[in-house]
Amino acid sequence: MDHHLLSRIQSRDFVVGIIGMGYVGLPLAVAFGAANFKVLAFDIDDEKTTALNEGRSYINHIGNERIAEMRKHGRFEATSHFERLDEPDALLICVPTPLTRHHEPDLRYVVDTTEAIASRLRPNQIVILESTTYPGTTLEVMKPLLERKGLRAGVDFFIAYSPEREDPGNIDHSTARIPKVVGADDERSLAIALELYGTVVPKTVPVSSTATAEAVKITENVFRAVNIALVNELKVVFDAMGIDIWEVIEAAKTKPFGYMPFYPGPGLGGHCIPIDPFYLTWKAREYNQHTRFIELAGQINSDMPWHVVRVLSDALDARFSKGLNGARVLILGLAYKKNVDDTRESPALRLIDLLEARGCSTDYFDPHAPEIPKVREYPALVGRKSVAWDPAQLASYDAALIATDHDGVDYKLLADVAKLVIDTRNACARAGANMARVVRA
Template sequence: MATKSGIIGVVGLGYVGLPLALAYANGGLKTLGFDIDEAKSDAINAGESYIKHIPASSITEQLESGKLAATTDFARLSEVDAIILCVPTPLDEHFEPDLSYVVSTIEAILPNLRAGQTISLESTTYPGTTEEELVTRIEAAGFEVGKNIFVVYSPEREDPGNPEFAATNIPKVVGGHTEACLECGKALYGSVFEQVVPVSSTQVAELTKLLENIYRSVNIGLVNELKLVADRMGIDIWEVIQAASTKPFGFKAFYPGPGLGGHCIPIDPFYLTWKAREFGVHTRFIELAGEINRAMPAHVVRRCADALNQQKKSVNGSKVLLVGLAYKPNVDDDRESPSYELMDRLTEMGAEVSYHDPYVPVIRPTREHSHWAGARSIPWDQAPISRFDLVVISTWHDCLNISELVNWSNFIVDTRNATATVPATTRQAKVMKA
């Protein structure tokens, strides 16, 4: 069980794991980060950040204090008092859970476990995963969970790029395999988090995370569907949402877009739909929201065709610029970004597609869109931007200048209402909402 004198091991140093490791180090606990990617551990040990919204200075500070280090040597897990797993849980091509990263990580840590450690899974997954995948394997290795080793589930709640919330001021839900496990989990997270929310089981904690993201997916699906209706009626859905937001109770604003992105909302709901089938339940509401959200890139591409038609041009042979490759504003996280699908669809229709994103200067290799790896963001300058027949605003970062973009562009398809401040006469001449 972790104490202020304990050592924390964080496995997986991505968008969840690195901020968590820094939070523990900053809280005064010696923290050792683990990752199979040697480039990440090397970067951390050199005081470098590979995530744009995490300053290198925050890493350097903890390195110099002796509270932070990183390694690819999983044998060193025996040195730590608590092991927190922050590994990906994607979907496969059939929209079913892919737990290969969780399973391979558990198998990698098993030979290095010792009595007295607390193991926490933070990866989003279906209810029962902690019991089925962690507890069974740990007990098969000869440990007694709840007696000489302790297992909990605590869903990550990171919101990259949100300055209001750092890791430690977001309430931390935790569920244990046993009461003793829960007490260890409370001690582990209570050492740095301002508020710990204990629940009665790991399954409750697992479903809590799914509910949070399903809530968002369903409501985004609702406003995306309303956007289509409003477009047909000649109504600006953004103005409608703004007006509805003045109601001080019973309404929370959600906003439409070109599709869902990130590693949570497009993926997590399907973990529950898959598990629900085991119990004979068809989660129609969740699946309908997913269907609507997945259809949005096709809608945006149709609007692109409409915009080009207004200029007496076809998609085939046109030069199209996507502004914003990251899935949300002010971060460099492009996982599951709908921008990739827009680029793919437009390219398949014969367009010559480029992108601009100051947060993603070069496209890194990804599982789903490896063919775009190595492509570079074009400069933010009038000469290159004015050469495009169409600009599509897919994600809008605060650092970008909308007046410049409108002045430089021939025509814009705006999926994010970024042009709301542009004079109405200019919008009517050069902008189409999507």
């Protein structure tokens, strides 16, 4: 039976279902479509499924032509009808794994999706979780739900975990170019998952269990979170000493060994790095273990928006004898990283919230995010639109705050015409701007 399934994968007589058409699921669908698989894409958002079936992409770095090409050849269909979950041979789960208000794992989307699959599960399907989560989720949460109707994992159906490694907007490391870690708790599931992913990525990396694969993803993101926290702390310390952290980093990274550059900013953004460390911290308590180092990093990164607000407040007071209350501030860059439209967990949203709580009037400019989308933590901001880039209007603001350093923005002009620039990304210095009105934060 396994040989038959492997042969079907090799011959592309194997339907791939992907649940969740966001920044992970849609690129994955494109990768499998490009490998000549038939892809059935599931999402609860009818607007997304309608757009995809019309050949339209809603993610900037995935062009319409890539969706239209799959549609033209009949390899791709999107649906919000989850009763069709028994049609695909593989079901790849790419749903959000956020935190609760108490910074504990919120697995409602994983559980709801798993229960929907369980109601339609048939023999010989393989279910693979890609969403970032704590070690043990696949085995302890998903497997019991999937086995409720009597089918046995590793015997009647198959289950695995393969963490997403998506980096939105990174053309050098697209989904189909990144090695894929794959873990399963039985040999048959592992073999099928490896065969499936091996058709779309340059290399598969098998590990001994789903928990190990889950731990790999957590480790990758904790590594980044801790190192970003370190350089954020160094920024504050070196600033107090009159030392330029950006100059320090540029010099340090010339060392060909033992150093890897990380860069400071106004806080963490994206779905993974601000969230994943808390998943591990929560799970560690079950084993009476404490993640003091990780928790400290989380605290430092979470405090960075407050630091930026303090720098802005001090600069307004020092230069204009003006406080935050009543100040007009333009936020440059709403997305969490440069050159993408992804606003998930963006520190720019936190900055807007903090500034307005202090009495500021804020606008934002972002060529990639013309409107603030639905966000869980800041519902009052949803629907606000980016102002136009108008050099004549830049001087009307008391300060311009660079939260995200998109390419294509004229930072030299900004530094010349704005009354005050608070630069959290060193964008003005890199652009060769006049730094007389620029304060780095």
